[in-house]
Amino acid sequence: MTDEEHESVLGLLGRDPRPAELAMYSVMWSEHCSYKSSRAHLRRFPTEAPWVVVGPGENAGVVDLGDGWLAALRIESHNHPSFVEPYQGAATGVGGILRDVFTMGARPIALWDQIRFGPLEDPKNRYLFNGVVSGIAGYGNAVGVPTVGGEIEFDPCYSGNPLVNVMCLGILRREQLVLGTAGSPGTVAVLLGRATGRDGIGGASVLASASFDDESQEKRPSVQVGDPFEEKKLIEACLELYDRGLVAGVQDLGAAGLSCATSEPAGRAGVGLDVDLDSVHVRETGMTAPELLMSESQERMMAFVPTDLVDEVLAIATKWEIDSAVVGTVRVGGTLTVRHQGEIVAEVPAASLADDAPIYDRPMRRPDWLDGLWATPVRILEGDAADILLRLLDDPALGSTAWVHEQYDHMLFLNTVVGPGSDGALIRVRGTDKGLAVSTDGNGRLCQLDPRDGSSRLVYEAALNVAVTGARPLAVVDNLNFGNPEKPEVMWQFKESVEGISAACEMLGIPVVGGNVSFYNETDGIDIHPTPVVGLLGLADPMPGTPPRLSRAEEGMEIWEIGPEANGNLSGTAAQRVIHDELTGRPTPPDPDAAEKVVALAADLAHRVPVLHDISDGGLAVAIAEVCIASQIGANVAETDNGRLFSEDPHRLIAVLEPHTVELPEGLSRKVGTIRGDSLVLGSSDPIDVRRLIETFEGAIPRRMAG
């Protein structure tokens, strides 16, 4: 907390804050909880649409799927804890995002993880990568929610600061919706779940809201420890409470623990709350009031229960074998009063903790180096296309993700129609004709070169990724991972990115229903590339009976490219990174009109063609190679220009189909090849045996992890 912020607290209370009060303000007003540097900019997001049921500000966004069904979605980061302790950092990230979603009354049905590390050649990065993947698997598999997709990126900028984002989707019936409100006076606060300990104290302020240096490993005690078994029981218990209509509101305990779970629901409801810390079930003795209020012990929920239903709530907790305690009572007025060992330790306006946090309009400046990067010519891609392709497929960010996703249970619930390793995942909603498609997309290099247009392109790419499963875009959540906001260049990148996401969402007519901001992603003064991650939910209604799959290409089928023609721009592409190890030039800006047309066309074609695949990392050549690998078949491709083979110009996809079966719009499509034989032939380059493609692709991550 800064001196100015301390002054604000003095002004609010009209006196010196007590130690527990200071603790509460310091965590609630931390960057992580208060969004004090970003709030002014986040207002730019379009957040309204007729199908939005709950927009940003609650624990998760909620949208209407029709026929009484709702979807709840949220994305969160656990970047800093994952660097300090990769297994627990990633695991508790999963636990936290699940609670955000089942807090809304939804059953969590799927998870997506977006993880970014430094190059795997460095043993430290292999340790972090392995730890994070194990943590996600260990928690997600045991808690019983499938992890059905995500993305992986490697870049030196993440070596000192890996990014671990996680998105969760839940579904619920409209009547089950629960909000994070304390209800009306007389309502009782019941703390459910794991006992409170000293773990994670100050996680939000110490870890998530500060930068890293050599001493960061000493912050390990601030990382929470997860228990997926407790979370599983907590999910089932809470869902039963909602089913029976026993709660007025619910708030999960995440960052800022009890401080947040008491002040936010009371603030939202405009009521006061008396809290007795002596009632809190603890697993350590001698915890002080500030420790109890700041602890980020996992797997806890606060339920606000009408007095006459408390016994029933406690009985359900007992049935599911979770601990519970009545810890507070809702009062008239707006004061949050906290007692500990018979004394009042805090007495503050409840809403002030959440609403009166400072808002900073931090200075912004366009980086001086940007024009230089744009002016630097992009080197031409010389050499044999087959060699270039094999080098790209051997890259861990482009190669098979099986090493990762086969460690995740991605099939539980029997709803994963299209799973990991595809453009977007497709989850069926049983008992309906609906399918929910989700794609999560980030690209730090693209956004480093152009934060505004790069961010727009992420939204358009995600929209295309859900469209190839037959879904139309419905809503976006975003996770904005940036460097130190006290640097004007970082704030400028942030503002530009928000503008880019907003513009693309407006063009597609979809709202942003929630998000997360992670600042201070820097180590020793070096900021990460601006890395917004977009999670886009699409609805396929009806879902295609036989959705397109990469594995459905057969001998004799034609390969068509759909979308604007590529101009061969290699700025910011995987080819520029892998072959030249450079990041220069200006990437092709998005074309909103083309984007809209192509997304609509893809969603329609998904009902009629066997293979539809977004052209993204690695361009046309990699897209076709991925079809060959999944279908275990060769192809002949006429294109001879390396620029056009490996360019990642936006709004393009390939369709693979039987000749003369589907009419494609002229001008927006062109035939680029044929599925044929056992080898992939790119123009006049040497044929590559499909077995070699497969070996290279599948070995990209395992061969590095073995090293």
Added chain:
Amino acid sequence: MRTAVVVFPGTNCEQDVAHALSSLGGEVELVWHRETDLSGFDGVVLPGGFAHGDYLRTGAIARFSPVMAEVERMAAQGLPVLGICNGFQVLCEAGLLPGALIANRDLAFICRFVDLEVVDNDSILTGSAEIGQRIRIPLNSYEGNWVDPGKTGRIVLRYLGDPNGSQHAAAGVANDGGNVVGVMPHPERGVDELLGSGDGRVLLEGFLHSLVPA
């Protein structure tokens, strides 16, 4: 013909098993692990998941759950008892099946489709399949590596290939009577071609056919 699907705290495949059996015409009821009377049921399934968190050793605590006395009774009476994944681990811990399940050879969780071969069709799981029949269903486990130092287990399903180091590539194991079977891959995840395979149906149909009036 009623089948009980046991739910321990931490079990997570119970709904999938119930759905798959129901879709094949089975009559299924979920029963909580504290249940002490399964007399109304003709067979029982212990589904996958992480019973009691599995922090100690898979199945080590679940075997002491109250419901297990009834599972043991049914096994002794020759009624169909099927353990899938974590349920297999529980049956081994309870001594209803020989051997034990230890960590996969590569010390990593494995979730993917695997190919199996039916090597013995005299069991409640394989009774409707042909010997030599190929079956493709998902594996989903960390401790799926079956070891049987006493070499008393009767293998009914074998992996084609060696995904996890399991002894004799065993994927499914039966007791002498064939009425108690543990299987590591998930037949309930293989009942719908839209999700990748319908091969698990013949196994679950075998289970349902093996139910006889109590």
